[in-house]
Amino acid sequence: MKKRVLQLATVMLVGGMVFPVFSQASDDEIQKKIDKLSQEVEELKNSLKKVENKSLGKWLTIGGDYRFRYDYLKGETRPFTDASATFANAQNKMQQGYFNAVAAGDAAQTRFWAGNIAGMTAFSQQMTGVKTFSQAQSFLGANQQLLGGLGNFAVQVPAYEPENKSLYTNRFGLDLHAKATENVTVTARLVTYKVFGSQDDSAVTVDGNAPYFADRVGVFDGTLGHVPSDGSLEVDRAYGTLSNIFDQPLWFSVGRRPSTGGAPSNLKLNNERPGNGGTPSLLVDYAFDGMTIGYAPEIDALPGAYAKICYGRGFESGYRDTPGNSLSDTDMVGLAVIPIDTDPLRVWLQWNRGINIFDFPTMDDTYYGNTGAKTNLGDIDWYGAGAMSTIKKAGPGNLNLFADFALSDTHPNDNVSSQAGFQGLLTGGFFDPEAPSDKTGWAVSAGIRYDLPSKTKLGLEYNHGSEDWITFAPAADDMWTSKVGTRGNVYEGYIIQELDLKPVSSYFSKTFFRLGYQYYDFEYTGSNNWVGAPVALSDAVGQMMLMAPVKEAHNVYATFEVKF
Amino acid sequence: MNKIFSVVLVLAVLVVSSLSWVASASAEEAKMVGEVSKITLAADGKSATAILKDIKTGDSVPIEIKDELTLDKLKDKRIVEGDEIRCKFDKQDGKNTSKTFVKTAGC
Numbered sequence: 057m058k059k060r061v062l063q064l065a066t067v068m069l070v071g072g073m074v075f076p077v078f079s080q081a082s083d084d085e086i087q088k089k090i091d092k093l094s095q096e097v098e099e100l101k102n103s104l105k106k107v108e109n110k111s112l113g114k115w116l117t118i119g120g121d122y123r124f125r126y127d128y129l130k131g132e133t134r135p136f137t138d139a140s141a142t143f144a145n146a147q148n149k150m151q152q153g154y155f156n157a158v159a160a161g162d163a164a165q166t167r168f169w170a171g172n173i174a175g176m177t178a179f180s181q182q183m184t185g186v187k188t189f190s191q192a193q194s195f196l197g198a199n200q201q202l203l204g205g206l207g208n209f210a211v212q213v214p215a216y217e218p219e220n221k222s223l224y225t226n227r228f229g230l231d232l233h234a235k236a237t238e239n240v241t242v243t244a245r246l247v248t249y250k251v252f253g254s255q256d257d258s259a260v261t262v263d264g265n266a267p268y269f270a271d272r273v274g275v276f277d278g279t280l281g282h283v284p285s286d287g288s289l290e291v292d293r294a295y296g297t298l299s300n301i302f303d304q305p306l307w308f309s310v311g312r313r314p315s316t317g318g319a320p321s322n323l324k325l326n327n328e329r330p331g332n333g334g335t336p337s338l339l340v341d342y343a344f345d346g347m348t349i350g351y352a353p354e355i356d357a358l359p360g361a362y363a364k365i366c367y368g369r370g371f372e373s374g375y376r377d378t379p380g381n382s383l384s385d386t387d388m389v390g391l392a393v394i395p396i397d398t399d400p401l402r403v404w405l406q407w408n409r410g411i412n413i414f415d416f417p418t419m420d421d422t423y424y425g426n427t428g429a430k431t432n433l434g435d436i437d438w439y440g441a442g443a444m445s446t447i448k449k450a451g452p453g454n455l456n457l458f459a460d461f462a463l464s465d466t467h468p469n470d471n472v473s474s475q476a477g478f479q480g481l482l483t484g485g486f487f488d489p490e491a492p493s494d495k496t497g498w499a500v501s502a503g504i505r506y507d508l509p510s511k512t513k514l515g516l517e518y519n520h521g522s523e524d525w526i527t528f529a530p531a532a533d534d535m536w537t538s539k540v541g542t543r544g545n546v547y548e549g550y551i552i553q554e555l556d557l558k559p560v561s562s563y564f565s566k567t568f569f570r571l572g573y574q575y576y577d578f579e580y581t582g583s584n585n586w587v588g589a590p591v592a593l594s595d596a597v598g599q600m601m602l603m604a605p606v607k608e609a610h611n612v613y614a615t616f617e618v619k620f
Numbered sequence: 621m622n623k624i625f626s627v628v629l630v631l632a633v634l635v636v637s638s639l640s641w642v643a644s645a646s647a648e649e650a651k652m653v654g655e656v657s658k659i660t661l662a663a664d665g666k667s668a669t670a671i672l673k674d675i676k677t678g679d680s681v682p683i684e685i686k687d688e689l690t691l692d693k694l695k696d697k698r699i700v701e702g703d704e705i706r707c708k709f710d711k712q713d714g715k716n717t718s719k720t721f722v723k724t725a726g727c
């Protein structure tokens with residue numbers, strides 16, 4: 057027994073000594089396996105990180121929008137004498153008279169018409185050489201007889217009611233935003249905007265008749281992609297931004313600017329607030345090529361505050377001081393101060409100045425042929441102040457409100473536009489020049505939009521512009537003319553119905569219908585036109601004008617829109 | 621004398637204690653610019669935690685957000701993962717509490 061117990065104890069003792077050795081060997085193996093697995097997991101993590109870093113979604117955001125739009129347009133004009141048609145009529149009649157006389161072998165009549173043609177030709181050539189108000193007065197004084205004769209060829213257009221029962225347009229925009237390097241981004245927007253069944257802008261610019269408004273004579277640099285035209289893919293925005301300069305909330309941005317669709321027009325367009333970008337839509341709605349320096353100080357009492365200095369080139373004159381070009385570039389500078397930018401309250405203050413304003417932008421194939429700047433008419437100062445607010449849970453839904461006020465102050469120089477019959481910066485009529493004088497206009501704009509939980513949004517907007525009000529907003533999303541530039545009143549109501557569909561491509565993806573109505577009640581001619589003095593519509597009784605004076609206009613519109 | 625000494629001692633203790641309280645109540649303010657790598661909203665919607673990856677150091681910093689305006693932006697997805705944020709926050713007792721939480725300004 058003792059021996060057996062001793063043997064058992066020995067076995068146990070030896071076993072106890074050996075077992076840890078075996079255990080140690082197993083622990084080592086397990087540890088090795090754990091280490092190996094940890095290393096593999098780490099390698100997998102690094103690989104995944106490399107893949108993530110290279111994936112497009114990390115640095116590139118692609119988005120955009122599609123819109124189909126239907127418009128019903130009806131207006132009412134006042135009688136006027138079409139200046140352009142009068143000159144064309146005179147030329148045609150004189151040429152016809154000459155050819156008839158030649159065919160008839162009537163020497164006297166041939167000399168008569170030849171003399172008229174020569175006189176008209178000399179008149180036109182000398183007219184283009186008139187640069188200033190005093191030169192215009194002298195020219196007109198010296199050509200009274202011919203002017204009287206021109207009256208015989210006057211094309212008088214009685215009042216009429218233009219109507220387009222169905223205008224269909226298609227618009228597609230592609231947005232790209234790339235994080236290129238630390239603190240540097242590049243943003244671009246490409247857009248195409250086309251009329252159904254057309255490869256040009258004639259449906260909007262009144263093909264074959266005197267246009268109604270200066271911002272819808274044709275498509276020009278700052279309205280590409282904002283006025284329906286030939287469907288070309290245009291670069292609406294393309295700019296680079298350097299942020300966090302010197303580790304401060306300071307940024308510099310340059311390129312084709314996001315200077316369209318600013319606050320508060322984002323409400324009607326059902327877009328998000330523009331953030332730091334954009335300009336108040338009452339003052340500027342134009343795709344400027346320019347640059348911005350901005351600073352967003354962190355002031356606890358003024359959340360979201362920022363300020364920026366902006367610059368844009370409205371017209372590039374090219375080589376100057378040449379035998380054929382003495383035009384100055386047209387530039388715009390501005391200062392924007394947004395002292396507070398939160399959902400419940402966003403306030404903006406803005407000043408901008410247009411320097412060396414041109415008389416005509418460069419446009420092709422207009423009613424007047426190809427147009428271009430021929431003279432600089434002076435400068436314009438603009439001042440604006442506005443606010444908008446989003447009040448959440450105001451009843452069952454959210455309430456958005458805005459109010460905006462602006463002043464325009466023109467500073468004409470002594471120049472007149474010969475291609476506009478010697479009109480100046482908000483001065484004079486066709487062949488009726490006025491001595492240059494500063495003119496001040498003003499405008500107000502206000503509106504609300506109520507967003508219901510059913511994704512229905514109801515909006516009402518009103519704006520009024522005074523006699524001498526002029527803005528710089530030709531790219532506004534309105535068919536007749538930019539409503540914020542109206543010298544009179546505009547009333548607009550709209551309903552937006554978003555479809556209750558889950559976003560897929562981005563958090564802000566949505567699909568919606570919009571139905572709206574605009575009523576323009578014009579009080580003066582020349583809305584959105586800084587060439588020539590406004591005329592009260594009640595006094596428009598047949599004077600010679602470049603554009604048909606519109607008394608009132610209606611626009612019913614409906615859209616189907618997708619934002620992705 | 622003993623009574624006076626006791627009073628002085630109690631006063632001294634009170635002064636030292638209050639100084640300590642002041643020292644522990646003052647939080648350290650910090651600023652950073654970082655990319656949002658994660659957002660977690662509290663179930664009651666009254667707070668959120670955002671992880672910001674510092675663009676300079678690469679460190680991940682958790683930030684607690686309690687102000688309603690920023691919480692609204694998080695709920696509306698106007699601030700999402702991937703956005704670059706300029707943040708000012710208080711560091712206290714191991715917590716980072718947001719004072720301002722805004723997207724990097726630009727454009």
